[in-house]
Amino acid sequence: xxxxxxxxGRVTGLPLMSEDESNLFHIGLxxxxxxxxxxxxxxxxxxxxxxxxFVDAGEFNADSTLTYDLEAxxxxxxxxxxxxxxxxxxxxPQLGDPVFGGYHLTGSWVLTGExxxxxxxxGTMGPVPVSKSVYQGGRGAWEATxxxxxxxLDDGAISGGEMDVWSLGxxxxxxxxxxxxxxxxxTVLDRFGxxxxxxxxxxxxxxxxx
Numbered sequence: 215x216x217x218x219x220x221x222x223g224r225v226t227g228l229p230l231m232s233e234d235e236s237n238l239f240h241i242g243l244x245x246x247x248x249x250x251x252x253x254x255x256x257x258x259x260x261x262x263x264x265x266x267x268f269v270d271a272g273e274f275n276a277d278s279t280l281t282y283d284l285e286a287x288x289x290x291x292x293x294x295x296x297x298x299x300x301x302x303x304x305x306x307p308q309l310g311d312p313v314f315g316g317y318h319l320t321g322s323w324v325l326t327g328e329x330x331x332x333x334x335x336x337g338t339m340g341p342v343p344v345s346k347s348v349y350q351g352g353r354g355a356w357e358a359t360x361x362x363x364x365x366x367l368d369d370g371a372i373s374g375g376e377m378d379v380w381s382l383g384x385x386x387x388x389x390x391x392x393x394x395x396x397x398x399x400x401t402v403l404d405r406f407g408x409x410x411x412x413x414x415x416x417x418x419x420x421x422x423x424x
Contacts (some may be wrong), residue, residue: 220250224283226337233286236329237290242337244283249275250305256314258365260401261379262414268403271314271367272372276306287339289332292324294339310370318363325356341422347389359383377403 223245230239257270299317306312324330324342331340346352361381361386367374382398395418402411 216251221245221247221250224337226285231261237333238288238332240285240289240332240337241288242283242285244278244285246281246282246283246363248279250278254279254304256302256374258367258377260377260412260414261363261381261399262405262416266416268376268401269367269377270404271312271372274306274309274372274388276304276309278305279303280305289330289339291329292327292329294322296320296339303368304327306370309372312370312372314365314367314369314372314374316363316365318361320359322357322359325352326359328355342387342388344387344390346400349389354389355387357383357385357387359385373406375403377404378402391422391424393422394418395420 224242226240226242228238228240230237232238251377253273253275255271255273259265260268279302281300281302283298283300285296285297287294297317297319299315301313301315304312304314307408326345326347328343330342333340342357344355348354359382361383362379364376364378366376368393370377380400381397383395385393385395388395395416397416399414399416400411401414403409
């Protein structure tokens, strides 16, 4: 009786899908309600796992929260565009009932021509397949990506900050289980009346074990 209760749901649909399924358009709606039995805290890093926290609303109490999530995806062969909008309404009269939100726009081009699979059961895109891995004498799969995201944690009596992140990435999938990623991110932060920016580059080797 001291823990919060949450109600979460998501529905998706395919308004457009070609006969060979190479061209599709996906939409989705998600919702989450929390009855506020425990304190809340919203924070985010600059999309690097090892970076410091950039925006932070701090810990606070509220009567409840209601989150809406709208998503859309278009994929045609090796090209993929995705967008997502999130709005979080906090019921906390003592804080001015703040509303937080953000969105992202993401693009991907698989340079070697492979096409991400689409899972109709859960409405999600799968990982990039590899037509011929480097261990079979091939070149693996190469993917270029671009992304813009924004997050606003300033509203009511909360001054958590506003963050914008521009990203460019290059991914090399040597095989279905081994990949090398290189990402550059430019982050702009506006918090406590001070605006600044930072730049970061991340390289990593990914091993997928299923």
